[in-house]
Amino acid sequence: MSTAIQGDIVVGVDHSAVSVAALRWAVSEAAVSGRQVVALRAWTFEPVYDLGAAVAGTPQAVADRERRQLEEVVAEVAQPGVTVRAELVEHSAAVALEEASKTASMLVLGSHGRGRLLKLLVGSVAEHCLREAGCPVVVIPARTVPEPEREAEPAATYYPGPLL
Numbered sequence: 001m002s003t004a005i006q007g008d009i010v011v012g013v014d015h016s017a018v019s020v021a022a023l024r025w026a027v028s029e030a031a032v033s034g035r036q037v038v039a040l041r042a043w044t045f046e047p048v049y050d051l052g053a054a055v056a057g058t059p060q061a062v063a064d065r066e067r068r069q070l071e072e073v074v075a076e077v078a079q080p081g082v083t084v085r086a087e088l089v090e091h092s093a094a095v096a097l098e099e100a101s102k103t104a105s106m107l108v109l110g111s112h113g114r115g116r117l118l119k120l121l122v123g124s125v126a127e128h129c130l131r132e133a134g135c136p137v138v139v140i141p142a143r144t145v146p147e148p149e150r151e152a153e154p155a156a157t158y159y160p161g162p163l164l
Contacts, residue, residue: 007035007036007104007105008035008036008037008038008103008104008105009026009029009030009033009035009036009037009038009104009105009106009107009108010037010038010040010097010100010101010104010106010107010108011023011026011037011038011039011040011107011108011109012040012041012042012093012097012107012108012109012110012125012129013039013040013041013070013073014041014093014110015069016110016112017110017145018110018111018112018140018141018142018145019073019109019110020073020076020077020110021110021140021144021145022108022109022110022138022140023037023039023073023074023077023084023108024077025108025138025140026106026108026138027077027078027079027082027084028079029106029108030082030083030084031079031081031082035105035106036082036083036084036085037082037083037084037085038084038085038087038100038104039070039073039074039084039085039086039087040087040089040096040097040100041066041069041070041086041087041088041089042089042090042091042092042093042095042096042097043062043063043066043088043089043090044090044091044092045058045059045062045090059090063088063090066088067086067088070086070088071086074086093125094124094125094128094129094132097109097125097128097129097133098128098129098132098133098134101129101132101133101134101135101137102134102135103134104134104135105135105136106135106136106137106138107129107133107135107136107137107138108137108138108139108140109125109126109129109137109138109139109140110126110139110140110142110145111126111139111140111141111142112126112142126139
């Protein structure tokens with residue numbers, strides 16, 4: 001699973017603009033706090049559901065595509081003095097992020113805002129992480145992602161982690 005070490009800020013990075021906004025927020029937080037960032041992308045080989053996997057043809061081709069895209073996003077948000085590690089995990093996003101949260105100081109997610117009730121507000125992976133994460137969770141709402149021509153910082157919703 002994840003190689004996040006104690007104190008890392010772990011960010012779920014998928015193929016969305018809001019996940020890039022979440023990574024930008026985490027990099028800014030790391031610049032202030034002195035922590036490192038792990039940009040985590042989970043993937044699975046499911047050609048029946050994923051046109052990209054069907055076209056790629058093999059699990060290795062899908063993994064290579066996912067790694068390349070993740071590394072491009074990491075390079076796009078890089079800041080001097082902040083270490084960002086790109087990490088690719090073959091698993092569901094919810095499980096990979098929950099596992100990484102066990103050693104992270106913070107989990108940062110972008111919310112797609114699809115679904116019902118809490119899922120409507122934060123998305124199903126974010127909902128799972130809000131319920132199961134072992135560290136504080138920050139959710140960057142999709143509605144705060146700026147238009148491409150604007151460069152505004154997204155707002156964040158802070159969740160302090162599991163209530164004991």
